[in-house]
Amino acid sequence: MTTAALSAALPMLALVTLTVLTVAALVAQPWWSEHRRARLWAQPFPAPWRRILRRRVPIVARLPLELQLRLKRLVQVFIAEKPFIGCQGQKITDDIRVTIAAQACLLLLGQARADCYPGLRQILVYPGSFVADRERPLGAGVMQAQRQTMSGESWTSGQVVLSWQDVVAGAADPDDGRNVTLHEFAHQIDQDSGVADGRPWRAGRATRRRWAIVMGQALERLRSEPSALIDAYGASDPAEFFAVVTEVFFERPAELAAEAPAVYDELVALYRVNPMRW
Ligand SMILES: [Zn+2]
Incomplete structure (x- = not known):
């Protein structure tokens, strides 16, 4: 090959x-992720993490043993794959990682x-509630800037923001039906299908319709008659x-099943767990 022909061929090469x-990278990446997860699953759950679960997340002790084991495995994958970022001087510790990951993974047990939350890229943690600038529609296309104090947020760009406090x-x-971590990660599950519209992805047209x-109907009922639950x-x-x-499904399941049985059944079908049995 002449020098001229070689230099012409180089860009193509x-x-x-x-x-x-x-x-090759695209083909290898899922394989590599699976391989890494299998290795993580084979590792024992660290004893200090077990103590954090016992102290901070009492709902875990109620789960049947096989679900506790599954939760711990998911927590190991979650912590290995998802970066935590401290905001306003918040230091990121295992206490924070394990407490947040355990509650996030409760929604993935079934x-x-x-894998854990494929669309989630980061968890941002503030020491306490934080202020966010929001735009509120006033009607006729007019928006009003507003400052809001928040305990948590979930963004479609793959971030969950939480107040550690x-x-x-x-x-x-675990019995009051109020849990900001479950709330924000439910939004992530909802956002998996694109926007947060209260319709997390379900297979089957009839299932989605139901x-x-x-x-x-349950939302309309809540709008017309306030609920204590x-x-x-x-x-x-x-x-x-x-x-x-x-939040209510995981923390006050029996009461939700009594007050809104059809909603309870839909959540059992979505999360594929039945917290009333725990
Ligand atoms: Zn929300």
């Missing part, structure tokens, strides 16, 4: 090499997959309704 490497308080009482009817904040919109009933 580089392009082919790059394409081959990209395809899923067949070994509120995370601890939410986990400490979900929409049951949840829509389901927080009025759930009446804001379908996304908040789903996040609020998720």
Whole structure:
């Protein structure tokens, strides 16, 4: 090959090499993730993490043993894969990682997959409640800037933002039906299908239709008659309704089943667990 022919062929060669490497990386990545998860699952759950679970997340001790084991495995994957970022000087410790991961993974106990929140990129942790600037629609396309104090937020770009003080308080009482971590991670499950619209992805058109009817009717009922069980904040919109009933489903299951049996059944089918049996 002449020098001129070689220099003409080089960019093509580089392009082919790059394409081959990209395809190889795409093919290898799921395999590598699976391999890493299998290795993590084989590792024993660290004793200090077990003590954090016992102290901070009392709901875990109620789970049947096989679900406790599954939860611990999911926590190991979650902590290995998801970066935690401290905000306003908050230091990130195992106490924070394990307490948040355990509650987040409670929502994944029934899923067949070994991964955790594929769309979630980071967990941002503030020491206490934080202030966020929001825009509120005033009508006729006019928006008003507003400052709000928040205990948690979930963004469609793959971030969950939490106040550590509120995370601890939410986990400490597993029977009050109030839990900011469950709430924000329910939004992440909802956002898995794109926007947060109170319709987490379900297979089957009939299943999706039934979900929409049951949840829509329950939301309308909450709007017309306040409930002592389901927080009025759930009446804001379908996304908040789903996040609020998720908190109640895990923390006051028997009461939810009595007050709104159809909603309870839909949540059993979605999360594939039945907290009333714990
Ligand atoms: Zn919310």
